[in-house]
Structures are given as structure tokens and as C-alpha cells.
Amino acid sequence: MPKKVVSGNYAAAYAAKHARVEVVAAYPITPQTSIIEKIAEFIANGEVENLQYVPVESEHSAMAACIGASATGARAFTATSAQGLALMHEMLHWAAGARLPIVMVDVNRAMAPPWSVWDDQTDSLAQRDTGWMQFYAENNQEVYDGVLMAFKIAEHEKVNLPVMVVESAFILSHTYDVVDMPEQEEIDEFLPPRKPLYTLTDFENPFSVGALGTPADYYEFRYKIAEAMEEAKKVIKEVGREYGERFGRDYSQMIELYRTDDAEIVFMGMGSLMGTVKEAVDMLRSEGYKVGAAKVRWFRPFPKEELYELAKNVEGIAVLDRNFSFGQEGILFNEAKGALYNTDAKPIMKNYIVGLGGRDLTVNDIKAITKNMKEIIEKGKLDREIEWYHLKR
Amino acid sequence: MAESPFKADIERVQKEYSEKMTPGAIVYIPGSSVVNKTGSWRVFMPKFNKDKCVRCFLCYTLCPEPAIYLDEESYPVFDYDYCKGCGICANECPTKAIEMVRESK
Amino acid sequence: MVPLEEVTKMELPADVKKRLTLPFEEHFYAGHTACQGCGAALGLRYVLKAYGGKAIFAIPACCSTIIAGPWPYSALNAPLFHTAFETTGAVISGIEAALKAKGYKVKGEDGIMVVGWAGDGGTADIGLQALSGFLERGHDALYIMYDNEAYMNTGIQRSSSTPYGAWTTNTPGGKKHFLEQKPKKKVIDIVIAHKPAYAATASVAYPEDFMRKLKKAQTIKGPAFIQLFTPCPTGWRSPTDKSIELARLAVQTAYFPLFEYENGKYKINMPSPNKEPKPLEEYLKLQGRFKYMTKEDVEILQEWVLKEWEELKKKAELFG
Numbered sequence: 001m002p003k004k005v006v007s008g009n010y011a012a013a014y015a016a017k018h019a020r021v022e023v024v025a026a027y028p029i030t031p032q033t034s035i036i037e038k039i040a041e042f043i044a045n046g047e048v049e050n051l052q053y054v055p056v057e058s059e060h061s062a063m064a065a066c067i068g069a070s071a072t073g074a075r076a077f078t079a080t081s082a083q084g085l086a087l088m089h090e091m092l093h094w095a096a097g098a099r100l101p102i103v104m105v106d107v108n109r110a111m112a113p114p115w116s117v118w119d120d121q122t123d124s125l126a127q128r129d130t131g132w133m134q135f136y137a138e139n140n141q142e143v144y145d146g147v148l149m150a151f152k153i154a155e156h157e158k159v160n161l162p163v164m165v166v167e168s169a170f171i172l173s174h175t176y177d178v179v180d181m182p183e184q185e186e187i188d189e190f191l192p193p194r195k196p197l198y199t200l201t202d203f204e205n206p207f208s209v210g211a212l213g214t215p216a217d218y219y220e221f222r223y224k225i226a227e228a229m230e231e232a233k234k235v236i237k238e239v240g241r242e243y244g245e246r247f248g249r250d251y252s253q254m255i256e257l258y259r260t261d262d263a264e265i266v267f268m269g270m271g272s273l274m275g276t277v278k279e280a281v282d283m284l285r286s287e288g289y290k291v292g293a294a295k296v297r298w299f300r301p302f303p304k305e306e307l308y309e310l311a312k313n314v315e316g317i318a319v320l321d322r323n324f325s326f327g328q329e330g331i332l333f334n335e336a337k338g339a340l341y342n343t344d345a346k347p348i349m350k351n352y353i354v355g356l357g358g359r360d361l362t363v364n365d366i367k368a369i370t371k372n373m374k375e376i377i378e379k380g381k382l383d384r385e386i387e388w389y390h391l392k393r
Numbered sequence: 394m395a396e397s398p399f400k401a402d403i404e405r406v407q408k409e410y411s412e413k414m415t416p417g418a419i420v421y422i423p424g425s426s427v428v429n430k431t432g433s434w435r436v437f438m439p440k441f442n443k444d445k446c447v448r449c450f451l452c453y454t455l456c457p458e459p460a461i462y463l464d465e466e467s468y469p470v471f472d473y474d475y476c477k478g479c480g481i482c483a484n485e486c487p488t489k490a491i492e493m494v495r496e497s498k
Numbered sequence: 499m500v501p502l503e504e505v506t507k508m509e510l511p512a513d514v515k516k517r518l519t520l521p522f523e524e525h526f527y528a529g530h531t532a533c534q535g536c537g538a539a540l541g542l543r544y545v546l547k548a549y550g551g552k553a554i555f556a557i558p559a560c561c562s563t564i565i566a567g568p569w570p571y572s573a574l575n576a577p578l579f580h581t582a583f584e585t586t587g588a589v590i591s592g593i594e595a596a597l598k599a600k601g602y603k604v605k606g607e608d609g610i611m612v613v614g615w616a617g618d619g620g621t622a623d624i625g626l627q628a629l630s631g632f633l634e635r636g637h638d639a640l641y642i643m644y645d646n647e648a649y650m651n652t653g654i655q656r657s658s659s660t661p662y663g664a665w666t667t668n669t670p671g672g673k674k675h676f677l678e679q680k681p682k683k684k685v686i687d688i689v690i691a692h693k694p695a696y697a698a699t700a701s702v703a704y705p706e707d708f709m710r711k712l713k714k715a716q717t718i719k720g721p722a723f724i725q726l727f728t729p730c731p732t733g734w735r736s737p738t739d740k741s742i743e744l745a746r747l748a749v750q751t752a753y754f755p756l757f758e759y760e761n762g763k764y765k766i767n768m769p770s771p772n773k774e775p776k777p778l779e780e781y782l783k784l785q786g787r788f789k790y791m792t793k794e795d796v797e798i799l800q801e802w803v804l805k806e807w808e809e810l811k812k813k814a815e816l817f818g
Contacts, residue, residue: 022599025592052595057631061588064581064628068556068592071579074599076592094582099417160416198419200554200577200593201602201610208420210580212568220414228416410570418569426529426573434534450518454705455742457540458528467514472528479534479731480739493739 003180008140008172011179012079012105012165013038015147017048018187019103022074025054025065027084030117031169032107035079059084063091063102070100071209073199075151078102081169082109082123089127095162096131096225098210099197101154102162103147104132108271108322109169110357118358119168121271121323125299125331131225133163133232134299136270138256140177142297143167145249152191152239158231160197168272169358182247190246229301236298254303256295259285260310263292265373269320270296270332273354273361277320280366289370296332304339311345316377318369322355329386348377351386365389403428427475431458435478437493439471445490452482452491519706521547530573532565535738537702537728537745538617538644539565542574544705545613545642548712551576553611556590558625559583560617561651561730562644586614586621587628587641594637604638611716612639618659619649622685633692633721640715640722643685645754646730654733658683661753662799663791665735671790681802686725690759695720697759701727703745707756707767718760727754735786747781752807757814764814771811778803 006014013035016024026036042048052069056062059080066076080088085106095102110120124134135150137143143165150163167173182190198207213221237252244250258278260266267277274295284291294310294317296303311317321330328334333351340346352369355361369389376382406425415421452469453461460476461469469482483491525546532539538561545553555578557563563580567573581589594604594612603609614632621629621643629641648666649655656666661682669677689697696718700708708726715722729744731737736744748754749768752775756767769775778800782788791799 023592023595025588025595050599050601052599054591054595054635056588056591057627057634061585061591061628061631064585064588065592065595067581067585068579068589069596069599070592072554072593072596072600074596076596090582091585097417197416200579201597201600202577203551205421206423206551206575206577208423208566208572208574208578208580210418211420211566211570211572212563213418214568217414217418217569221416221418224414224416406570415570420567420570420572422570423572423575424527426527426567426571428571429529429531431529431531448514448517454520455540457532457536457543457741458530459524459526459543460528463514467511475528477534479741480737481535481742484739485742 002183003178005176006140006179007034007174007176008137008143008167009034009107009174010038011140011144012147012167013042014181015144016077017042018181018184019148019151019191020075020193021077022050023052023054023066023069023076024078025056025062025069025076026078027056027059027062027080029059029081029084031109031173032079032081032105034173035105059087060091063088063095066102067091067095067098067100070102071098071200073194073196073201075194076102077104079105079107081107082111085123085127086111089130092127092130092132099160100162101151101160101194103150103154104162104164105143105147106164106166107169107173108166116357117169119171119272119322120356120358121321124164124166125323127164128300128331131161131229133161133229133301135163135165135297136299137165137167137172138272138274138295140172140179141249143172144179144181145243145251148187148191149239149243149251153232153235155194156235157195157197159228159235161225161228161232166271171272186246190242233301233303251297253306254298255306255310256297257310258293258295260292260294260314262290263314264290264377265316265318265370266292266294266310266314267318267320267366268294268296268332268336269322270299271322273320273322276361276363277366280363283363284367284370291370299332302335302339307336307339308343308345311340311347314347316348316350316373318373319349319351320354320361321351324353324356348382350376350382353386353388430474431477432474435476435496437478437480438473438476438496439478439480439482440492440494441469441471442490442492443468445488447488449487451485451487455481455485457481520544520709523547523550525551525575527573527575530565530567532561533730533732535731535741536565537730537741538562538646540702541644541726541728542615544702544708545615545712546574546576548709549611549613549716553613554593555579556581556586556593556614558586558616558620559651560620562615562617564651583620584624585628586616586625587630587632590614590639590641591632591635591637594639605716605719614639614641616641616643617650618643618645618647618685619657622658622683626688629689630692633689633694633723636720638719638721640724642724642726644726644728646728646733647682648733650730650733659685662802663788663795665787665790666733676790684806689723693762694723695760696722699725699727699754699756701745701749701754701756703742703749704756704768711758733787736784740784744781744784747776747784751776751778751781751803753778753781753803755807755810757810762817764810764817766810766814771814775807
């Protein structure tokens with residue numbers, strides 16, 4: 001199978017090309033620009049057929065155009081970041097409500113003010129209520145695999161919900177790594193052409209989509225979306241397993257567990273920072289600490305069941321959040337804690353806020369956090385629930 | 394008046410939509426609005442005087458519902474199930490063949 | 499009287515066929531919840547007649563959302579996508595791109611027509627960005643702005659298309675004076691600045707002219723824009739039976755002249771440039787929303803109408 005040395009953004013662009021995307025409507029924003037630049041290059045070089053690129057005038061219009069295209073039965077793709085994602089918030093709700101399987105790559109970037117173009121998870125997590133599924137990629141390979149799987153999962157007849165594939169700004173989007181890309185024929189077998197739930201080109205039986213829902217009906221429509229999200233958990237596992245059988249990288253676990261079997265302390269987090277954590281886990285293990293890493297791949301739908309399986313055998317979980325919900329706590333921490341409340345798994349859980357706005361998280365930081373967690377476990381209670389790690393001033 | 398190829402069946406609309414919740418709030422029976430008999434909105438109703446009619450078809454053209462169609466001799470026929478009594482037909486008729494009278498219920 | 503089902507199968511007599519100026523097929527069903535005398539419902543009926551069943555509609559939040567039907571009713575016999583308020587221009591761009599990607603024929607006699615049907619609020623104000631993007635990128639679709647001169651669906655609030663002196667709920671008249679001090683925004687001029695393939699104004703009182711323009715929009719390649727004048731008896735405080743008369747008077751007084759823009763050339767359809775337009779007073783006195791205007795205010799509005807009319811006549815001469 002061919003391997004390419006590409007950045008995370010280029011991996012996403014290649015994945016969109018290999019998925020035979022039909023409409024791309026996108027608006028430039030750092031650090032997503034190289035995705036759409038690469039796609040435009042494919043078109044200019046004649047490497048793709050039947051791909052319409054619409055250079056829209058804002059992100060809100062980008063999502064609106066993708067919605068129009070997806071409703072017409074086409075495979076639609078877009079990409080954005082921070083401010084752009086916030087701008088298209090209204091249409092994110094619309095895409096999920098209209099049950100359109102759009103795939104979007106969000107390059108995690110910090111929300112302004114102050115202006116920042118660097119890695120931060122708050123932008124995508126702030127959209128967790130919209131009905132979009134969310135997949136967090138740890139490295140460029142996962143970006144590529146994520147986009148391909150996202151189309152298959154989104155377009156599944158029991159799901160029909162949009163998927164966001166999230167990658168880190170600059171750490172993944174602009175750094176180069178080896179990505180294994182399967183042959184086009186193999187991908188075509190894995191991902192056949194889309195069979196839409198409805199299409200606006202059906203003139204024999206014209207549909208009207210998204211009309212007014214009175215209180216008598218609206219409730220049931222929203223339940224249908226919730227139902228689809230639950231179904232999605234099964235579909236994700238199925239597709240992840242199939243991907244592993246075909247291409248050798250298994251994604252059937254919604255939380256990837258790394259050396260957690262006999263771990264006392266587990267580090268839980270999402271995205272590229274987990275790559276650093278895995279390195280640190282290896283070093284700590286060689287020093288005798290019993291640590292492991294749990295990388296949450298899918299944030300929506302939230303993998304409650306897998307979290308429970310992990311949590312019942314562990315003494316302490318350090319949740320690393322590269323995000324914060326003001327007036328509460330780190331978002332992954334909040335969701336994980338809540339998911340375990342009604343179960344009998346009660347590990348000690350502490351929230352470490354790290355790396356907001358792209359501040360580096362190093363292996364030494366993980367070592368320091370390990371020592372802190374060890375003290376807490378020995379004492380049996382938390383020193384504080386939320387720690388803003390290494391606040392300078 | 395030529396009917397569109399798909400005619401909405403009122404009973405089907407009422408039965409199917411009470412049992413089926415469609416994802417995305419899809420309406421798959423076009424013309425299902427005919428279930429709603431807006432004729433009940435009327436205060437005034439158009440009274441048609443066939444003798445004065447010259448078959449100019451203005452009333453048929455300008456009805457917003459549309460609640461006027463043409464019969465076999467191409468005279469206008471008023472569909473009182475849906476006529477809201479706005480009075481545009483009476484106002485525009487060049488020979489004053491239509492008069493709006495208060496409806497007695 | 500012939501029952502409705504049998505009327506479908508009737509053959510029209512030849513002389514009727516000659517005199518009937520509009521296509522006979524109906525794709526707009528009664529039972530919809532438009533107000534009595536609604537100009538917008540009539541306009542939508544005409545658009546559906548012009549394109550038969552082969553048009554895809556994108557309707558943002560506006561009166562037509564409700565007219566097209568709450569779930570589970572639909573008054574249109576055509577595919578319809580309800581969309582967010584400001585997105586009409588973007589959604590029709592997306593639909594057109596998808597049709598092209600999938601190899602369908604767009605526009606033309608047997609092609610699919612993509613129509614965005616939006617109100618003046620959703621076009622002149624919040625939807626202006628998307629409209630501009632749509633026109634500039636040159637998609638093969640049609641954008642129709644039906645102009646009832648306010649945000650009618652949310653309860654008659656002013657838009658930038660509301661004329662000087664008109665009462666609306668957030669620019670009401672009162673003991674001191676009225677609040678609407680700004681002239682009507684000329685959206686058609688903004689559109690023409692983008693140099694689209696085709697731009698025109700139309701009125702529901704001139705259905706044949708509107709049909710002709712719809713057919714033109716179907717055959718000319720590139721983005722088309724039509725501003726349709728649709729009176730609203732509820733918002734204008736006018737009698738329900740006068741809606742068509744108002745639409746006609748608006749044209750005859752040159753308040754809303756009908757003209758076309760194609761290939762850089764202006765062509766005035768109505769009223770005739772060689773005659774004096776009717777005095778504006780005839781148009782204003784039928785509407786309750788102008789009752790707070792004094793004689794001086796009416797003169798200001800009359801002057802504005804005549805100035806815009808002179809400008810249009812000069813443009814037609816210069817770029818005729």
C-alpha cells in the first residue's frame with residue numbers, strides 16, 4: 001500500500017479526494033487553509049472528476065452550501081476552525097436536524113479574544129450539543145482514517161448524522177508524518193457511493209424538508225436524532241472493525257486503551273496531546289510507575305459503557321483538558337465524571353487544565369502530574385478538583 | 394383546471410402522518426395542505442353572475458389560493474371549501490360579474 | 499358543474515387556449531395558511547406554474563415558510579428545502595453545485611431549475627452577504643426576492659426595504675411624528691452592481707410579464723435575480739381585495755417601475771417613459787400604513803419616487 005509523507009491537513013484533503021467527495025464549500029481560516037488549497041490543487045491538476053468547489057463568502061454560508069448540496073444527494077465536505085466553527089454554529093444544528101451526513105474537519109484552534117491560532121479544544125467542544133458526532137485524531141494517520149470512516153458512519157442508514165473529524169492546529173495540521181493510504185479500488189470497496197435518505201431531485205415524489213414542527217410533533221423529531229446517536233455507537237464499532245480488517249488499523253474501540261490493564265493511574269484525554277502522554281507512559285513504566293493512557297477517540301456519542309469498563313479497574317484518573325467551560329470545569333472531565341456518577345465505578349478523578357492556546361505539554365509535565373496523582377491516591381482525597389497546571393502568574 | 398399529476402388524498406394524509414415521524418421533518422405527500430379547509434375563514438363570499446361573465450379568466454389568474462377553476466365551458470367555478478373571501482376576484486373583474494356578499498352561516 | 503377529478507381530463511376549447519395567458523397546470527395547492535389577499539402566495543403560485551414540477555425550491559424563514567406548510571402539510575408540488583434565515587443564497591449555490599457534480603442538467607428547457615424564494619428581510623438585510631456571494635460566483639440559479647416591504651412573518655417590523663413614512667411595529671407613527679425616516683433600499687441596484695446574467699423587477703399585478711421574466715431566467719445561463727412586488731394587506735393595513743390594485747398602482751405611479759437588466763443594458767417595461775406617471779397619492783391613500791404622513795411627508799416621498807424614476811430613465815437611455 002502506498003505511503004505518503006503529508007501534513008495532517010493534506011491527509012484530510014487526500015481522504016476527501018479518495019472518498020470521492022462531490023461538493024466542497026469552504027472559507028479559508030488559519031490553520032485549515034492547506035486543506036482547501038490541496039483540494040483546489042487536485043481540481044486544477046485534473047486529478048478528480050465530479051468535484052465542485054464553491055469558494056463561499058463566509059463559514060456560515062459554507063455550511064449552508066454543504067447542507068444544500070447534501071440535501072440534493074451529493075457527498076459534501078468542508079473544513080474550518082475556531083471562529084469559523086463558531087460562526088457556523090446555527091447551521092451545525094441545521095445539518096444535524098435535517099439529518100444530512102456532512103463530514104467536516106475542524107482544526108482545533110483557540111477562540112478569540114485574545115487572538116490565537118494555536119491548538120485548543122474549546123472550539124469543537126463548544127459544539128457538543130449540536131447533534132454532530134465528534135472524532136478526535138491523535139496523529140496524521142488518524143486524521144486520514146477518521147475522514148474515510150466518517151463518511152461511512154455518517155451515511156449509514158441507521159445514522160444519517162454529520163461527523164466532525166477534529167485535529168490539532170499546527171501540531172498535526174502543519175507537521176509532516178508518514179500516512180499509509182490504501183489504493184483507490186480498496187477504498188471504493190469500503191466506501192461505496194452514497195445512498196441518500198432523501199434527495200431534492202426526486203421529482204416523482206417531491207419532498208419538503210424541515211417544515212415547522214409544533215409542540216405536538218417537535219419532541220418526537222428530536223428523539224429520532226437521539227436514537228440515531230445511540231445507534232451510531234454500534235455503527236462506529238462495526239465500521240472501525242471493518243476498517244481494521246481491510247486496512248490493518250483497528251478503530252473498533254471508542255476509547256483507545258494504552259497499557260491500562262494493570263494501571264493504577266490512567267491519563268485520559270483527546271487528540272494529539274495523547275501522543276505525548278503515551279511517550280510519557282512508556283518512560284514512567286520503565287521507572288516503575290503503574291500508569292496507562294486512555295485516549296477518547298469519539299467524544300460524541302460519548303462512550304459511557306467503555307468508560308465504565310475502564311474506570312472500575314483503576315484507582316485514579318487524571319483527565320487532561322485542553323479546554324475549559326467557564327463557570328464549570330474542563331469539558332471532558334465534566335462529561336466523564338457525570339457518566340460515572342450513577343455507576344459503581346468510583347475512581348479518584350482530577351481535572352488538569354493543560355495547554356490552552358497551544359502551550360506545549362511535555363513529558364516532564366506528565367511526570368509531575370503522575371507524582372501529584374500518586375500523593376492524592378495515597379491520601380485518599382483530592383487536594384483540589386480542578387488544577388490549572390503551571391499557571392505562570 | 395388541469396390538476397397536477399400527484400393528487401393528495403386527504404384520508405391518506407391524516408392517517409399516515411399520525412403514525413409516522415419522518416426524520417428531518419420530511420413531508421413526502423405534496424399538496425397535503427388540502428386537508429385544511431380554509432373556507433371557514435370567510436366573512437364575505439363571492440357571488441357569481443354568469444350572465445355578465447365574458448370569460449377573461451382574470452379571476453382564475455389572480456386568486457391567491459387558488460380557489461377558482463374553469464369548468465367545461467370555461468366559466469369560473471368557485472371552490473367554497475378553500476375560498477378565503479379576500480375579494481380580489483370581485484375587485485378585478487372587468488364586468489363586475491362577481492359580488493362579495495356577507496355570508497350567512 | 500363538473501367534479502374536480504374530471505376537470506383534469508378536459509380538453510380546452512381552442513379559443514380558450516388562445517386567450518389563457520398562463521400555463522394551465524397548477525402546482526400550488528389551496529388550503530395553505532396565507533392571509534386573505536396575500537401577494538406572496540400568488541407570486542409563489544406563478545413561479546410554480548412557470549416551472550411545472552421541475553424546480554427545487556429553497557425557502558428561508560419568512561411568511562412562505564408558513565404558507566408552504568407546517569409539518570406535515572405541504573402546499574407545493576415541488577421539492578422544497580426549508581433553510582435558515584440568512585442562507586438562501588448559499589443554499590441554492592450548494593444545490594446547484596451538487597446538481598452539477600452529479601451530472602444533472604441545470605436550467606434550460608428540460609433542465610432542473612434551482613429557485614431561492616426569499617422575502618425582502620431575508621435578502622436586503624440579513625441575507626445580503628449570501629446573495630452577493632451567489633451572484634459573484636455566478637451559479638446557474640434564480641433568486642427571487644418577494645418584496646412586501648417589511649419583516650411580515652415576525653409581525654410587521656421594518657426592513658431596509660420599507661419606504662419613507664410607512665408605519666411598522668418598530669417604526670410606528672405617534673403623537674410626535676413617525677419613525678421611518680429612511681428611503682427604500684434599492685436592492686435591485688446592488689444586484690445590478692454585481693453584473694449578473696439577468697436581473698429584473700416584476701409585480702403580481704402583471705402575471706404575464708412575470709412569467710416572461712421567469713422563462714428568461716430559465717434560459718439565460720448564469721445567476722438571475724427577480725424582485726417581485728407583493729402587497730401584504732395585513733402589514734400595509736389595506737383592504738384585502740385591493741392587493742392587485744395596489745401592485746398595479748405601484749407600477750403606474752413609478753414607485754416600483756418594471757424593468758430588466760441584461761448584458762449591461764437596461765430596458766423599462768412599465769410604466770411608459772414617455773408619459774407622466776400617476777400621482778403617488780392614489781397609491782398611498784389605499785394603505786393605512788401611510789396615515790401618519792403629513793402633506794409635506796407625501797411630497798418628500800413623491801419627490802424621491804420621481805427622482806429615482808428619472809435616474810432609471812437616464813440609465814435606460816444611456817445603457818439601452
